[in-house]
Amino acid sequence: MNTGTRKGPGLLKSTSILLLSALLLSACSGKLESGNGGKEAAAGNDPKPNAAVDESPLGKYDPPIEVSFVRDLGDVVENNVLGVLKDETIDNNRWTQLYEDQLGIKIKYNWIVKGSQTSDQYLQKINVTLASGDLPDVTPVNATQLKQLADSDQIEDMTALYEKYASPFTKKVLSGEGTSVFDAATFDGKLMAIPSLESSIERSMYIWIRTDWLEKLGMQPPKTMADVLAISEAFADKDPDGNGKKDTYGLGITKDLWGGAMGLEGFMAGYNAYPNIWLDDGTGKLVYGSIQPEVKKALQVLQDMAKKGQLDQEFGVKDGGKVSELISAGKIGMEYGEQWNSIWPLQLNRDNDPKAQWQAFPIVSESGDTPKVPLKFSTTRFFAVKKGAAHPEAVIKLFNLHLEKNWGETAEFDKYFAPPEAESVWQLSPVTPYPVTKNVDAFREIDAARKAGDFSTLKGEAKTIQEKLESYASGSTEGFALWGWERIYGEQGSMGIADQYIKNDQFIQEKFVGAPTPTMVERKTTLEKQQNEMFVKIILGDPIDKFDQFVKDWKKLGGDQITQEVNEWYAATKK
């Protein structure tokens, strides 16, 4: 004990010295950190910063340069592309070779993570990369991350570079939806990233109905919401599968409520309700679709359907995969979804029961007028270039060549986009822009050829698809799995309806397309979660007046603040 007390002060002293030096150390490291970004960036990755730049959109770097990326590697690429094409790897494949041969750009991946861009592993890795400041030359980021990068002055201003290096075709494709995608990537008037335009039209909703059940029950495709409800009732009560049991449901929905398959967007649109998107209320103000009274009405209808046993009482715990099991077992005869639903999940039903037949129909409204089809703004990916990168324009050249090789004059669609042996070869490219109307364009070409009775004029994407349709029509075993394609591009296909939607100008576009506002970054996920929980509860029988409570809570928990921010953005961009 004695030595202990005498040792005390010594221990204390040495501890405090160490503590002090540690504090100093940490202060220094902080400074180093903030200074680091600029120095490292200036060095760049290119050994010869003065490599000759051919300024034409598809001009070649000589000597070649290296551009670093990071990327995700999905199951499809791993199994259906790299698994099939034995002599290609993610680092060395037809796309990387094309970029190197034609542009003199070597693609290098700083890291590759298995999974999708929204998987936990990828998000974790990219967030750590962004936080550490150790960026590759080109980083694919989402809107929130882009805003953070722009705010912290880590990325290049692309405004002038885009003007100069983007090919006319790239400019045409990327402005396929007007200026909105560029607005989303513009801060203080500067374009801070190249948007990877996603087609909003592809978010169009259709009603997918089992037509063999319709015929059996002697019913017609719906013209109004009343018809939809009647079909739902008949599918649930009149034993459409003829097994003598009341074990079928009218409408398939999932616990997540929204989305490209078994979602409710199209159903709600029938009542002029447009949840989850920001709309102009007609006075130049933006309002949030989810809290409008029309949604309450649509929820009331869904609640009645659930009470009458037309909805699966367990839908609240079933995700898309689980509900698709019901569909494939032939228990559900109607669902709202996007144009590709015939490939998944409906093909599963067809596989089990070759007599099952589904068809897409245009969504309908309560009044019988032509309804508006809600389109959520769907571009969520932006390519940001590290500040001080040796060749910030390189990514634009990659965009140019990717578009050129798939849909341009020198296109080799069945080599670079979807060769028969590996349909998703295009995903090997680090950038994957595409014309937003490519699917409907292909449909139009095929349809014109069908009417003219001459398919020899088809080329590129349309030709590849037509081959699938022919394979299906031939009745061969391989063709059987292509039923889903026939339901999209065939005469009764969903794409025909898309074509009709476009011609009727039926779309109602989301009006807020900016980067997430500060409060959105913090609160949006929580608010969405609360909304969906409440909606599920209401559909399953909670008093409908809980909707009013939800609206009140939504406003209080950040919704009002978000609305204000969104409107400030709207007022500023409308000018």
Next chain:
Amino acid sequence: MRAKLRKELPLHLMLLPGLVMIILFSYVPMAGVMIAFQKFIPAKGLFGDQKWVGLDNFEYVMNLPSFTQVLWNTLFISSLKLILGLIIPLVFAILLNELASNVIKRSVQTAIYLPYFLSWVVLGGILIDILSPSGGIVNEFLGWFGVSKIFFLGDNDWFPFTLIASDVWKNFGYGTIVYLAAITGIDPGLYEAATIDGANRWHKTWHITIPGIRMVIVLLSVLSLGQLLNAGFDQVFNLYSPQVYESGDILDTFVYRIGLLDAQYGVATAVGFFKSIISLTLISSSYFLAYRFAKYRIF
């Protein structure tokens, strides 16, 4: 004085590596606590031009609908782990001590100690396989008795108990050895005397063994109190899925998701800080209790 210092210097130096470690990994990161009061943008650096937001992050966390659930899960899982983690090794050590054969005793001891050395990454994979409702050995076994399949890792009613049971299974070998060591320290003379007085095994256990290791029991239980908010990140992280967030999400996994996946560093730090404050209170009081009941103290 100087001579004394020279004599003690090597001892001080031996302290150094440990101190450096603690300072580097425990004290220096404390500066990061300020992130909890900022709208933190990592690219600007820890000492960069961050926006201060006061207690906003804390307020936000308290308003999160899932926060109370997460706190409850943490406490529930952790306290059951604590209680079972104390009782089961104790019972096991006493039973093992009664075994006459040293060979069996040693082998059992080694066998139950084994899982302690496996990491949760490895054990997680094994558990996912053997608990699977489709072909997992546990469900196959239960099937023989007509029990319908249980999705241990995907069912909110079962998940917390699966966590607790697997944690106890992994760690009770370690606890058993601590208790066994304590039992060995009891004077054999006491047992001999008791035998002469006509005590049976039960009497001896109750009146000699348990009182003999009382201090160790009290000490271990009191010290583990400080860990109450650590429900085991490694374990939960390797076993959970979105399906069981409702019953299995704990503070640490919650912080991980908010921080690393949603990149809301401010909010994540606020939760972590909140946890640290409570843990500090718990540890302080447990040291006080340890002193009170077991005369254990550091300084």
